[in-house]
Amino acid sequence: MPTYRLNTLAVAVAFAFSAPSIVNAEEAPVQAAKNIEQISVLGSRVSNRTSTESSSPIDLIDADDLTKGGFTELGQSLQATAPSFNFSRTQVSDGSDLFRPATLRGLQPDQTLVLVNGKRRHNQSIFGLNGTVGAGAAGTDMNAIPLTALKGVEVLRDGAAAQYGSDAIAGVINLSLNNSTGITTGFVQYGGTSEGDGDTISAGLNRGFELGNEGGFINLSLEYRDADGTNRAERDTGGSLNVEPGTLSEDVRWGQGNSESEFTSLFYNMALPMGDGELYSFGGYSERTALGNGFYRNFNEASKNVTQVYSDGFLPRIYNEAQDISVALGFKGDINTDWNYDVSAVYGENQYDFTSRNTLNASYAAEYLFNNPSASDADIAANSGPSGGYSGGFRFDQTTLNLDVNGIVDIGRGEPLYVTVGAEYRKENYEIVPGDEASYACGLANMDTSYPSVNDPDQFAQCGFQAYNGLRPEAANDSDRNSYAVYVDVETMITDAWNVSGALRYEDFSDAGDDLIGKLATRYEFSDDFAVRGAVSTGFRAPSLQQSGYTAFTTNLGSDGTLTQSFTANTGTAFPSALGVDSLELETSTNYSAGFVYDVTSELSLTVDFYRVEIEDRITLGSLLTADDVSFSSDAVAALQATGAVQANYFSNSVDSTTQGVDIIASYRTEVEGGNLGVTFAGNLNDTKIDGVNAEDGIPEAVAFDDLQRSFFTDGQPSERATLTFDYERDAYTSTIRFNYFGETDVKYFGNDHISLPGELSPTGSFKPTSTVESAVLVDLNVSYQINDMFALSVGADNVFDETPDELGDDEVLNFITNGAFKYPVRALPYGFDGRTYYAKVSFSF
Numbered sequence: 001m002p003t004y005r006l007n008t009l010a011v012a013v014a015f016a017f018s019a020p021s022i023v024n025a026e027e028a029p030v031q032a033a034k035n036i037e038q039i040s041v042l043g044s045r046v047s048n049r050t051s052t053e054s055s056s057p058i059d060l061i062d063a064d065d066l067t068k069g070g071f072t073e074l075g076q077s078l079q080a081t082a083p084s085f086n087f088s089r090t091q092v093s094d095g096s097d098l099f100r101p102a103t104l105r106g107l108q109p110d111q112t113l114v115l116v117n118g119k120r121r122h123n124q125s126i127f128g129l130n131g132t133v134g135a136g137a138a139g140t141d142m143n144a145i146p147l148t149a150l151k152g153v154e155v156l157r158d159g160a161a162a163q164y165g166s167d168a169i170a171g172v173i174n175l176s177l178n179n180s181t182g183i184t185t186g187f188v189q190y191g192g193t194s195e196g197d198g199d200t201i202s203a204g205l206n207r208g209f210e211l212g213n214e215g216g217f218i219n220l221s222l223e224y225r226d227a228d229g230t231n232r233a234e235r236d237t238g239g240s241l242n243v244e245p246g247t248l249s250e251d252v253r254w255g256q257g258n259s260e261s262e263f264t265s266l267f268y269n270m271a272l273p274m275g276d277g278e279l280y281s282f283g284g285y286s287e288r289t290a291l292g293n294g295f296y297r298n299f300n301e302a303s304k305n306v307t308q309v310y311s312d313g314f315l316p317r318i319y320n321e322a323q324d325i326s327v328a329l330g331f332k333g334d335i336n337t338d339w340n341y342d343v344s345a346v347y348g349e350n351q352y353d354f355t356s357r358n359t360l361n362a363s364y365a366a367e368y369l370f371n372n373p374s375a376s377d378a379d380i381a382a383n384s385g386p387s388g389g390y391s392g393g394f395r396f397d398q399t400t401l402n403l404d405v406n407g408i409v410d411i412g413r414g415e416p417l418y419v420t421v422g423a424e425y426r427k428e429n430y431e432i433v434p435g436d437e438a439s440y441a442c443g444l445a446n447m448d449t450s451y452p453s454v455n456d457p458d459q460f461a462q463c464g465f466q467a468y469n470g471l472r473p474e475a476a477n478d479s480d481r482n483s484y485a486v487y488v489d490v491e492t493m494i495t496d497a498w499n500v501s502g503a504l505r506y507e508d509f510s511d512a513g514d515d516l517i518g519k520l521a522t523r524y525e526f527s528d529d530f531a532v533r534g535a536v537s538t539g540f541r542a543p544s545l546q547q548s549g550y551t552a553f554t555t556n557l558g559s560d561g562t563l564t565q566s567f568t569a570n571t572g573t574a575f576p577s578a579l580g581v582d583s584l585e586l587e588t589s590t591n592y593s594a595g596f597v598y599d600v601t602s603e604l605s606l607t608v609d610f611y612r613v614e615i616e617d618r619i620t621l622g623s624l625l626t627a628d629d630v631s632f633s634s635d636a637v638a639a640l641q642a643t644g645a646v647q648a649n650y651f652s653n654s655v656d657s658t659t660q661g662v663d664i665i666a667s668y669r670t671e672v673e674g675g676n677l678g679v680t681f682a683g684n685l686n687d688t689k690i691d692g693v694n695a696e697d698g699i700p701e702a703v704a705f706d707d708l709q710r711s712f713f714t715d716g717q718p719s720e721r722a723t724l725t726f727d728y729e730r731d732a733y734t735s736t737i738r739f740n741y742f743g744e745t746d747v748k749y750f751g752n753d754h755i756s757l758p759g760e761l762s763p764t765g766s767f768k769p770t771s772t773v774e775s776a777v778l779v780d781l782n783v784s785y786q787i788n789d790m791f792a793l794s795v796g797a798d799n800v801f802d803e804t805p806d807e808l809g810d811d812e813v814l815n816f817i818t819n820g821a822f823k824y825p826v827r828a829l830p831y832g833f834d835g836r837t838y839y840a841k842v843s844f845s846f
Contacts, residue, residue, distance in 0.1 A: 054533075055499055055521040055522055055523040055534075056156055056157070056158040056521060056535060057157045057533075057595060058154055059084075059153075059155040059157065059665075060154055061078070061081050061082065061154075061155070062152050063178070065081060066078070066081065066147055066150065068736045068784075069738070069782060070191050070780075070782075070797070070798050070839035072189065072200065072225055074142045074143055074145050074146075074147055074175075075102055075143050078102075078153065080738065081682075081725075082682070083663075083721035083723055084104055084105055084155070084171075084663055084686075085103070085104055086101075086718070086721070086830060087103075088100060088716070089832045090826070090827060090829065091256060091829070092256070092292075092293065092826055093128060093131065093132050093826075093827075094129055094318070097259040097261070097290035097292035097318065098259075098261070098288050098290045098322050098352075099143065101128055101134030101139060102140065103134060103717065104157065104170040104171045105171070106686045106719070107169065107170040107613070107615075107659060107688075108134055108170075109127075109138070109140070110137040110167060110544060111167060111170045111541060112140075112167070112170045112172070112173060113165065113167040113171075113173070114139075115175065116175045117174075117282055117328070119328050119344060119346045119400070119402075120164075120346065120398075120400050120426075121326065122326065122349065122350060122396065123138045123139060123141075123398070124138055124139065124141040124396065125350045125352050125396035125430070126394045126546070127139075127546055127621075129621070131749040131750075131827060133712055135620075135621045135709075135712065136651060138544050141324065141350065143263075143288070144265070144288070144322070144324040145265075146221055146265040146284075147204065148186070148204035148206050148221040148222070149177055149206070149223070149267035149284065150176065153174070153175055154172075154173070154176070155171065155172075156172040157171050157609065157611070158535055158537075158593050158611070159519070159535075159593075160519070160537070161517055161537070161538075161539030161540060161589070162487070162503040162519040162537055163489060163503045163519060165485060166483075166509075166539075166541050167541050169539045169541055169587070169613065169615065177221075177269035178206055178221060179269055179271070180206075181208035181210050181217045182209075183207075183208065183846070184205070184207045184844075184845070185206045185207075186203070186204050186205040187203065187204050188201075188202070188842050189201070189202045190202075190839065190840055192837065193230060193835060193837050193838075194802060194835055194838070195230070197229065198227065198228055198837065200228070201225070202223070204223040205221070205222045205223075206222075208220070211271075212272065216271060217270060218269070221265075221267040221268070221284075223263070224264050225263040226263075227258070227260065227261045227262070229257055229258055229260035230258045230834050232257050232833055233254040233255055233256040233257070233818075233822060234252060234254075234823055235249045235252055235820075235821070236248075236249050236819040237820050238253075238296065238298040239299065239300070240311065240312035240313065241307060242311075245298075245300070248820075253296055253315060253821070254293075254295075254315065254821035255292075255296075255315060256824070256826065257833075259293075259320075260290065260291045261290040262290075263286070263288045264288075266286075267283070267285075269282040275333075276333050276334055277331055277333025278332055278333065279330075280328075280329075280332070281327070281328060282327075284324075284326055285323075286322075286323070287323050288320075288321070288322045289319065289320065289322075290319075291317055291320075292317065294315075294317075294318065295467075296315050297310070297315075297316065298819070299312050299313040300313075302453040302454070302459045302461075303362065303459045304362055306365045306380065306381075306384050306454045306455065308378075308380040308381040309365070309380075309387075310360070314359070315358065316356065316357075317388075317467070318355075318356060318357070318467055319356075320353075320354060321352070322351065323349075324350050325348070325349045326347065326348040327346070328345070328346040329346075330345070330402075335405070338407045339408075340405070340407060341404065342402070342405075343402065343403050343404075344401070344402045345399065345400070345401050345402075346399070346402075347397070350396050350397075351395050352393055352394045353390070354392055354468050355388065355390050356388050356389060356391045356439060356466075356468050357387070358388065359388055359465045360384055360385060360386075361385045361438050361439070361463065361466075362461040363443045363461040363464075364383065364384050364385030364444055365380050365461070366443070366454055366461035367442075367443030367449075368380060368444070369451075383444075385438050385444065386438050389436040389439055389465070389470075390439065390470075391439045391469070392432070392434055392470055392471025393432075393433040393471075394430075394431070394432055395430065396428070396431075396546065397428070398426065398428045399428075400425070401425040402422065403422060403423050404421070405421050405422065406420035406421070407419060411492070413492075415492055415493035417490055418490065418492060419489070419490050420487075420489040420490075421487070421488050421489075423485065424484065424486075424487075424507075425484045426484070426485075427480070427482045428482070428545055429478070429479070429480045430477065430478075430480070430545035430546060430549050431476075431477065432471055432475055432476050432552070433471065433476065434470070434472060434473045434475065435471050439465045439471075440463065440465075440469060442464075468554075469553050469554055469565065472552075477549045477550075481509060481512075482510050483509040483542070484507070484508055485505060485506065485507035485508070486505070487503065487504065488504050489501070490503075497525040497526070498524050499524075500521075501519075501522070503518060503537075504517075505517050505518070509542045509586075511542075511548065512543055512585070513585070513586055515586060517537070519535060519537035519538070520535065520536055521533070521534070521535035521537075522535070528599075529598065529599040529600075530596065530599070532594070533595055533609075534593055534594035534595070535592075536591065538589065538591075539590075539591065540588045541586065542587075543584035543585070543586075543651070547619055547621075548651070550568060550570070550651075551567075551569060551570045552568050553565060553566065553645060554566050554567075564647060566624050566646065566647045566648065566649070567644075567647070567648040567649075568649055571584050571651050571652070573650075574635070574638075575639040575640055575643070575648050575650060576652065578635035578636035578639050579630065579633065579650075579699055579704075580697075580698075584619060587616070588617060589613060589614060589616070590613075591612070591613050593610065595608050595610060603668055603670050604666070604668045605666070605668075606664075606665070607665045607666075608662065608663070608664050609662065609663045610660075610662045611660060611661060612658065612659070613659045614656075614657075614691075615658075616656045617656065617694065618653065618654070618655045619651055619653055620652065620655060620709055622649040622650055622652060622654065622703075622709070623708050624647040624649045625703060626640075626646060627640055629703065630703065633699075652694075654694055654695070654705040654709075655692070655693055655705045657689065657713065658689050658691055659686065659688040659689075660687055662684070663682075663684050664681070664682070665681070666681045666682075667680045672728070674730055674731075675728055675730025676728070676729045677726070678725075678726070679725070679726055680724075680725045680727075681724050682722065682725075683721065686718075686720075686721075687719055690710055690713065690714065707748055707753065708748045708754055711746065711747040711770065712747055715745060715746045715747060715828075716747050716827075716828045718742050718743035718744065718830050719743050719744075720743035720775070721741065722739075722740075723739065723740050723741070726738075732786040733783070733785055734786075735781075735782065735783045736780075736781070736796075737781050741777050742775060742777075742778070742830045742831050743775050744772065744773065745772070745828040745830060746770050746771070746772045746773075746828075747771055749771060750813055750825065751768055751769050752769050754813070755817065761816060763811075764809075767816070768811050768812055771813075771814065771825045772806075773829055774805060774806055776805075777803070778801075779800045780797070781797050782794060783795055783796060789845075789846075790846050791843070792842070792845075793843075794839075794842075795841075797836060797837065797839075798836070798837045798839075799831075799834075799835060799836045801836070802835045803831070803835070804824060804834075804835050805825055805829070805833055807823050807824060808823060808824065808825070
């Protein structure tokens with residue numbers, strides 16, 4: 001009997017409706033038997049392998065469950081339903097207004113592979129900078145994909161690089177697009193926070209149409225979201241020309257919260273039978289904008305401000321714009337009754353642009369005053385340059401070609417050998433676009449000259465826009481590379497109870513080298529109710545073009561708490577070479593997993609999966625180094641001075657690490673008072689340790705990988721995460737209550753171990769060494785009523801009890817350097833600080 005491969009890297013998932021928020025693939029048949037006979041999943045190349053036969057832990061999340069809360073972004077919805085998935089918040093960090101690091105099992109964003117309909121999706125063109133979770137890692141922008149377009153999500157919690165390719169060290173997330181026809185669905189939602197800000201209007205529309213009479217279809221999704229910003233900053237004591245520093249300001253002048261944003265997207269999914277095969281295509285376009293901000297520039301910061309322009313100081317704004325385009329085209333069909341093929345091409349592109357607003361380039365006015373020492377205040381203001389402009393952008397595109405052939409080989413036993421062989425070619429391009437001259441220039445003449453600041457001749461005026469210093473022409477970059485891979489995947493049943501599979505993959509990158517990796521996995525069923533499973537695999541990840549090609553000048557906090565111009569150097573250039581780093585190498589990994597599935601009763605199921613991920617030569621974006629930090633190397637000091645920056649950093653294969661933990665999922669379903677009750681517990685315990693630091697002889701380990709970076713790797717994401725979800729359905733009513741537990745995070749960034757301040761500056765006599773976000777339980781509540789066949793009304797609240805991190809105290813560095821303006825921490829925030837949000841949604845279907 002033939003088997004059918006539905007796409008290149010994975011097969012479509014049929015999801016069970018009315019299920020708990022997260023469903024383990026082993027448990028799905030218990031609750032889905034009424035609706036479907038078979039579920040095919042990630043983790044197996046065999047298209048007729050049901051989820052109960054999976055040798056890897058897989059979460060199946062239905063689209064309905066993603067939208068049960070008030071979340072309108074895919075990343076937030078996944079975090080609320082899959083505890084191994086983290087979606088950390090970061091505030092006041094370039095680019096963080098639109099993208100957030102999406103991670104599995106506490107690893108980096110670029111160590112999780114994201115697929116759409118089983119095809120590799122492109123990465124984003126930018127990454128978080130120093131002092132953030134996922135710094136230096138360009139993962140996939142999860143929020144570029146609208147919830148309306150999704151049929152469901154699969155999360156493969158196992159190393160799978162040998163099956164799906166480079167990047168799948170932590171696991172794989174597959175997003176299945178909607179393929180329904182003959183029905184129009186949509187929603188309109190309004191929500192906000194209990195503080196009275198963050199008002200958000202969202203609307204989505206989906207419609208599928210039949211193409212021809214042989215099962216063809218096209219499904220279209222449109223989604224729009226308009227969100228006001230939030231602000232939890234408070235009045236500060238920075239002072240102004242007319243107000244003595246130390247006096248509380250009349251108004252809130254700083255910004256600490258979510259940005260004002262807008263999101264528009266259009267996605268499609270289609271298939272058309274043609275002869276003995278099928279033509280298929282899918283893709284989409286999305287555009288997002290956000291208006292964020294930097295740190296407030298105080299009136300008396302002479303190197304950054306010109307009081308003739310901003311007498312009280314100013315809050316520089318950063319307008320972020322992201323565009324995302326993707327399109328896939330493929331054809332699949334049968335070779336004969338036992339073999340079939342799939343050939344496809346996928347193109348994806350991400351663009352990210354920054355425009356500075358309400359800012360200035362202090363060197364313009366300084367140059368004018370230097371050349372016109374008798375200039376009046378009005379003349380200085382008139383010649384201070386533009387108050388905003390384009391600061392630069394990033395581009396990344398990826399083209400992936402695949403050919404897969406799969407089928408069965410009769411090996412003279414009851415169960416055949418299932419075989420997949422394939423080849424992949426990938427082309428990638430990365431570009432850095434420079435900003436307007438005013439965004440980076442030193443004076444109107446843009447000479448390599450420093451000028452005394454207008455308001456304090458003992459300080460030099462900083463060059464470039466404040467908040468987002470423009471990308472300079474010398475940082476402009478247009479790089480590319482290609483890779484190819486060949487792979488084979490086999491699977492069979494040794495006995496009726498014992499499944500074994502294996503995979504081999506060879507992949508070669510034009511700029512980073514090659515590797516041969518493999519995976520062995522097995523599952524043994526002791527009874528209909530109890531089975532064990534396990535796997536061992538090797539993997540790798542090539543350095544991304546974003547890592548090997550990135551260079552820029554930015555503004556960062558120095559060790560004394562002041563904003564300082566910084567530089568990120570290309571690997572192989574003078575500064576990193578002087579410190580022993582001439583190139584980036586492959587990251588390599590070894591994954592081990594073992595677990596069991598136990599159907600305790602017909603109503604209760606339990607799965608437990610242990611894992612261990614060993615990674616060598618992890619690529620990191622190093623901490624910023626001053627001349628004092630590298631004083632042991634005269635070449636490094638000279639290279640740093642040549643950049644004109646005060647501090648610099650670079651990428652390197654600096655560290656080896658081990659991450660281990662356990663995933664636990666328990667699911668219970670029963671009837672209560674004439675309705676259906678579903679209870680699901682999903683928990684993750686995770687721990688990362690640093691095994692070694694890779695530094696050349698004579699280079700201190702702290703230069704290659706310091707305690708600041710270490711704290712983000714080991715403590716920047718919760719080591720404990722859990723959800724407990726209750727779903728109840730009766731007649732026209734459905735309700736969900738979810739308890740979300742987030743463990744503590746604790747990083748050195750914005751602590752006194754990062755910014756060393758004298759204890760006498762604190763009323764308590766000392767400052768805390770680290771920045772801590774305490775553990776918390778957030779409770780979400782949703783109630784829905786089916787008004788009639790066409791309309792449903794949902795109301796709810798997320799974070800019902802208004803949980804936030806502890807407010808900053810007088811002994812917090814961040815409180816001191818913001819003059820009391822910031823209320824909460826701004827790094828390593830797993831659940832944010834907006835507090836309680838509420839929403840009402842009208843859904844329709846006809």
